[in-house]
Amino acid sequence: METLIKLSARSLEYYINAKRWNADLExxxxxxxxxxxxxxxxxxxxxxxxxxxxxxxxxxxxAEVVNEKHQVKELLDNQLKDLELLAEDLLIxxxxxxxxxxxxxxxxxxxxxxxxxxxxxxxxxxLDQILTEDRLIVN
Numbered sequence: 320m321e322t323l324i325k326l327s328a329r330s331l332e333y334y335i336n337a338k339r340w341n342a343d344l345e346x347x348x349x350x351x352x353x354x355x356x357x358x359x360x361x362x363x364x365x366x367x368x369x370x371x372x373x374x375x376x377x378x379x380x381x382a383e384v385v386n387e388k389h390q391v392k393e394l395l396d397n398q399l400k401d402l403e404l405l406a407e408d409l410l411i412x413x414x415x416x417x418x419x420x421x422x423x424x425x426x427x428x429x430x431x432x433x434x435x436x437x438x439x440x441x442x443x444x445x446l447d448q449i450l451t452e453d454r455l456i457v458n
Contacts, residue, residue, distance in 0.1 A: 388431060
């Protein structure tokens with residue numbers, strides 16, 4: 320951590336953002352695991368075929384997000400290693416290359432988060448419909 324002090328303000332900002340994105344991806348991993356489990360265990364056997372198709376579609380979309388997350392995580396880990404090497408004066412890449420990678424990562428993270436939010440919103444809408452329908456049947 321002491322070597323990070325050697326980073327320029329810009330590179331230190333990249334490092335801090337990359338660490339934050341890394342923590343966000345871990346949080347999304349836990350959320351996605353929970354939502355997958357919820358959909359697979361509680362709602363994949365719905366008798367309403369339209370809803371079961373929607374559930375299967377949402378499970379598939381979550382799987383796509385997980386694959387994208389793994390790819391982004393690998394790029395993010397590489398960026399963190401490069402920034403640490405830069406702090407130790409062991410990196411041969413120039414700062415423009417690192418800046419380009421950081422901008423690309425920011426785009427990928429933003430895209431991944433937006434995609435995940437849309438899927439999560441769809442899951443919540445589906446769950447609300449199911450719960451509302453169940454309340455109507457009980458009453």
